[in-house]
Amino acid sequence: MATKRKLIKVRVPTRERPVEERIHDFKEVNLGYDFVTALQEAERCLQCPPDYAPCIKGCPVHINIPGFIGKLLQHRDDPDRAVKEALNVIWACNTLPATTGRVCPQEDQCEKNCVMGKVGDKINIGKLERFVADYAREKNIDEELLLEIVPKIEKKPQKVAIVGAGPAGLTAAGELAKMGYGVTIYEALHEPGGVLIYGIPEFRLPKDIVEKELDKLKKLGVKILTDHVVGSTVTIEELLREYDAVFIASGAGTPRLVNAPGVNLNGIYTANEFLTRVNLMKAYRFPEYDTPVKVGKRVIVIGAGNTAMDAARSARRFGVEVIVAYRRGEEDVSARVEEFEHAKEEGVKFEFFLNPVEFLGDEKGNLRAVKFERMRPLEERDARGKRKIVGTGEYVTIEAETVIIAIGKHPNRLIVNTPGLKVERGRIVVDENLMTSIPGVFAGGDAIRGEATVILAMGDGRRAAKAIHEYLTNRAKNN
Amino acid sequence: MYRILEKKEIGMRHVRFKVHAPHVARKVQPGQFVIVRAFKNGERIPLTPVAWDREEGWITLTVFVRGKTTMRMATELKEGDEILNVAGPLGNPVEMKRFGRVLAIGAYAGIVEVYPIARAWQELGNDVTTLHATFEPMVVMKEEFERAVGRHILEPVPIDMNKSFPENMKDVTRKLTEKVRELLEKEHFDLVLMVGPAGDQKAVFEVVREFGIPMHVDLHPIMVDGTGMCGSCRVTVGGEVKFACIDGPGFDAYKVAWDELIARVGYYTDMERRAMEEYMKALQGGGE
Numbered sequence: 173m174a175t176k177r178k179l180i181k182v183r184v185p186t187r188e189r190p191v192e193e194r195i196h197d198f199k200e201v202n203l204g205y206d207f208v209t210a211l212q213e214a215e216r217c218l219q220c221p222p223d224y225a226p227c228i229k230g231c232p233v234h235i236n237i238p239g240f241i242g243k244l245l246q247h248r249d250d251p252d253r254a255v256k257e258a259l260n261v262i263w264a265c266n267t268l269p270a271t272t273g274r275v276c277p278q279e280d281q282c283e284k285n286c287v288m289g290k291v292g293d294k295i296n297i298g299k300l301e302r303f304v305a306d307y308a309r310e311k312n313i314d315e316e317l318l319l320e321i322v323p324k325i326e327k328k329p330q331k332v333a334i335v336g337a338g339p340a341g342l343t344a345a346g347e348l349a350k351m352g353y354g355v356t357i358y359e360a361l362h363e364p365g366g367v368l369i370y371g372i373p374e375f376r377l378p379k380d381i382v383e384k385e386l387d388k389l390k391k392l393g394v395k396i397l398t399d400h401v402v403g404s405t406v407t408i409e410e411l412l413r414e415y416d417a418v419f420i421a422s423g424a425g426t427p428r429l430v431n432a433p434g435v436n437l438n439g440i441y442t443a444n445e446f447l448t449r450v451n452l453m454k455a456y457r458f459p460e461y462d463t464p465v466k467v468g469k470r471v472i473v474i475g476a477g478n479t480a481m482d483a484a485r486s487a488r489r490f491g492v493e494v495i496v497a498y499r500r501g502e503e504d505v506s507a508r509v510e511e512f513e514h515a516k517e518e519g520v521k522f523e524f525f526l527n528p529v530e531f532l533g534d535e536k537g538n539l540r541a542v543k544f545e546r547m548r549p550l551e552e553r554d555a556r557g558k559r560k561i562v563g564t565g566e567y568v569t570i571e572a573e574t575v576i577i578a579i580g581k582h583p584n585r586l587i588v589n590t591p592g593l594k595v596e597r598g599r600i601v602v603d604e605n606l607m608t609s610i611p612g613v614f615a616g617g618d619a620i621r622g623e624a625t626v627i628l629a630m631g632d633g634r635r636a637a638k639a640i641h642e643y644l645t646n647r648a649k650n651n
Numbered sequence: 652m653y654r655i656l657e658k659k660e661i662g663m664r665h666v667r668f669k670v671h672a673p674h675v676a677r678k679v680q681p682g683q684f685v686i687v688r689a690f691k692n693g694e695r696i697p698l699t700p701v702a703w704d705r706e707e708g709w710i711t712l713t714v715f716v717r718g719k720t721t722m723r724m725a726t727e728l729k730e731g732d733e734i735l736n737v738a739g740p741l742g743n744p745v746e747m748k749r750f751g752r753v754l755a756i757g758a759y760a761g762i763v764e765v766y767p768i769a770r771a772w773q774e775l776g777n778d779v780t781t782l783h784a785t786f787e788p789m790v791v792m793k794e795e796f797e798r799a800v801g802r803h804i805l806e807p808v809p810i811d812m813n814k815s816f817p818e819n820m821k822d823v824t825r826k827l828t829e830k831v832r833e834l835l836e837k838e839h840f841d842l843v844l845m846v847g848p849a850g851d852q853k854a855v856f857e858v859v860r861e862f863g864i865p866m867h868v869d870l871h872p873i874m875v876d877g878t879g880m881c882g883s884c885r886v887t888v889g890g891e892v893k894f895a896c897i898d899g900p901g902f903d904a905y906k907v908a909w910d911e912l913i914a915r916v917g918y919y920t921d922m923e924r925r926a927m928e929e930y931m932k933a934l935q936g937g938g939e
């Protein structure tokens with residue numbers, strides 16, 4: 173391999189479905205790589221040594237990126253083997269690659285650091301990860317790998333309960349099951365997956381892919397109890413009596429509402445409600461599916477994060493006009509670049525420096541228009557480095573029948589109210605081992621961070637699994 | 652998956668299901684509810700456990716056939732079948748204390764939700780009078796109430812075939828408010844409780860307010876998850892936005908923004924009608 177390689181500066185593109193076609197359905201927008209194009213992209217990677225490779229440092233769970241890319245290159249004549257070995261490298265750190273390959277903000281993580289960026293385009297790490305996971309799934313290579321792993325698991329007597337089946341809980345469950353613990357997940361909704369299933373739309377993350385990734389967990393022996401609301405069906409205290417440790421991964425599900433008159437008018441949805449109706453309940457297929465949703469001729473989405481983009485693009489697929497209104501400027505948009513671009517391509521309009529101050533209704537209690545105050549940026553910056561804004565005293569009113577509020581979320585109140593659980597500003601407080609104020613109870617993901625990312629939640633899941641393992645091992649020793 | 656141990660029609664359009672759901676039976680308290688998803692393409696609807704056995708692990712649910720989902724439950728589900736999802740118990744239990752003399756009102760199927768509360772309050776030493784206003788063929792649970800509380804009053808209203816359904820419903824509202832006024836004028840009550848359509852709750856509240864008696868209402872806004880995640884169930888109470896599924900469903904009637912609630916429960920009426928019509932069409936076309 174000592175031959176000097178030619179630098180290929182330009183990224184091998186992935187195919188995307190054309191706007192005119194995709195705007196009418198909820199099928200996936202990006203079609204990903206096939207083996208040939210994946211190899212072409214893999215070839216661009218400089219294969220930096222693993223102890224140096226900056227991409228690995230940028231990945232919150234430190235996937236050996238040149239390692240898995242290297243496997244593809246190494247076995248280029250045997251695609252199945254190449255993928256199997258690449259998947260094995262990825263699985264060492266990440267059990268949901270089909271998901272993270274699709275939804276991670278790679279531009280801020282692994283790809284941000286990629287040295288190829290100095291001479292050309294950065295390596296498309298996310299899409300390569302996704303390719304490995306998708307190819308493996310389609311050819312049942314992931315099953316094969318699982319069958320090799322499962323018999324090697326040595327069962328341990330201790331049991332662990334996990335609250336919430338989002339990325340944090342699922343990852344912890346997988347890791348603990350691989351260590352041999354008896355794991356049971358308690359999930360409030362009727363399907364596991366957390367935001368992956370109820371929040372992020374099909375056109376970014378098809379639900380059958382999430383379901384398949386979850387099947388793997390069941391094969392590892394993880395039990396999932398849906399319809400179980402911790403704090404109500406069963407309390408943390410009761411779980412502690414039955415299990416040796418508990419991991420709280422209940423996310424940040426409680427939506428924040430705009431504090432303005434008229435917020436309860438008909439036609440005003442929180443993004444959580446809108447996306448839950450559309451994604452989890454498949455209201456876009458009403459009346460084939462029973463859950464209704466109403467999308468007016470003009471929809472205003474308030475906010476500019478990932479959630480706002482998902483809500484706006486979902487609403488667009490009902491064939492209506494969609495405006496995203498944001499109180500800051502374009503440079504402050506916190507959504508992933510790719511999704512912001514997709515939204516613009518799909519005809520979502522953007523209005524910046526508008527802050528809602530009142531929702532106006534008709535005599536039937538239905539939304540008619542939104543009154544905004546125009547904002548203006550200051551030079552001064554806030555703690556997150558964003559420019560501060562002030563009102564100008566100038567107002568605009570925009571007519572709309574539907575508003576979707578996407579301005580953030582708080583952790584689930586049913587959990588936060590657990591006696592003895594230390595909570596600050598709505599978030600569960602943990603120590604460096606992710607242990608909460610209750611011994612034996614750990615927490616991670618959005619429940620401790622507020623709304624963050626899938627991969628950070630998964631990273632917490634892994635760390636918590638390790639910490640739980642150490643905690644239980646020490647406890648067994650001391651007994 | 653939760654097995655249907657028994658299914659029984661207990662009155663016109665009222666179907667009772669006895670369902671194996673040990674996780675709910677173990678915990679449920681009067682005032683709490685569950686969210687049920689009965690079918691694969693189905694929606695999540697809130698229903699109230701009316702009775703339960705903690706040891707045997709069952710609850711009973713009484714479904715009033717109103718639209719597509721409840722209609723499907725009444726027609727398609729048989730004894731021995733399974734309901735896909737029963738989540739709960741959800742919401743806050745009612746306050747368990749000695750109020751004194753309580754008037755507990757149920758309009759239509761609302762009476763089934765009054766049952767576990769009225770019964771528990773009576774057992775606790777309250778003197779509970781229950782009042783059920785509904786159409787004649789929809790009188791349900793008469794004997795159960797007569798056994799459980801101090802006095803059970805029925806106000807059955809005949810259905811007048813010459814009048815439209817909304818007109819008939821107005822007769823129930825009128826009968827109900829008249830009866831409440833009569834009772835409050837003649838007797839002393841320390842607390843009024845009511846479950847029923849929001850419009851009727853408001854009408855009764857307006858009477859109760861004249862007498863200045865405390866009033867507790869269980870609200871029925873539209874719910875999706877039932878765990879505080881979506882805000883579909885939000886109501887304004889005392890000027891603040893509350894989520895009925897985790898802050899309620901019970902609230903102080905004096906603090907509820909009634910007109911807003913009434914507007915919100917009617918938001919999907921046209922789509923609900925469409926779902927029902929298409930379902931009926933499919934039944935007719937697909938059957939035989």
Ligand SMILES: Cc1cc2nc3c(=O)[nH]c(=O)nc-3n(C[C@H](O)[C@H](O)[C@H](O)COP(=O)(O)OP(=O)(O)OC[C@H]3O[C@@H](n4cnc5c(N)ncnc54)[C@H](O)[C@@H]3O)c2cc1C
Nearest residue numbers: 336338339340360366367402422423617618624625626629
């Ligand atoms: C619309 C949207 C789009 C997003 N897009 C991206 C993206 O592109 N990239 C990215 O990295 N991140 C994205 N995020 C953020 C990301 O989804 C979250 O950071 C991540 O899902 C957090 O994982 P979690 O496991 O902590 O919580 P969640 O995914 O929220 O899962 C928590 C689970 O716990 C359950 N639960 C809650 N309370 C209880 C209880 N009392 N008892 C039992 N179960 C309970 C919930 O039902 C849920 O299933 C997005 C978020 C949203 C809302």
Ligand SMILES: Cc1cc2nc3c(=O)[nH]c(=O)nc-3n(C[C@H](O)[C@H](O)[C@H](O)COP(=O)(O)OP(=O)(O)OC[C@H]3O[C@@H](n4cnc5c(N)ncnc54)[C@H](O)[C@@H]3O)c2cc1C
Nearest residue numbers: 696697698699714715718719720721871872873874916923
């Ligand atoms: C806390 C609570 C407890 C309840 N307990 C019972 C009970 O024990 N027995 C019973 O028969 N009914 C109960 N209901 C009402 C029941 O949920 C509705 O009758 C049911 O959802 C109607 O569904 P449908 O498809 O048959 O009718 P639809 O045609 O969909 O609707 C008919 C009416 O039901 C209401 N409704 C519709 N969907 C919902 C929803 N998802 N959540 C709340 N209301 C809705 C609306 O007001 C609507 O106008 C309860 C509601 C709440 C909020």
Ligand code: SF4
Nearest residue numbers: 217218220227286287
């Ligand atoms: S930094 Fe870029 S070039 Fe280097 S190993 Fe990582 S992906 Fe390859």
Ligand code: FES
Nearest residue numbers: 877879881882896
């Ligand atoms: S039903 Fe979703 S928050 Fe209450």
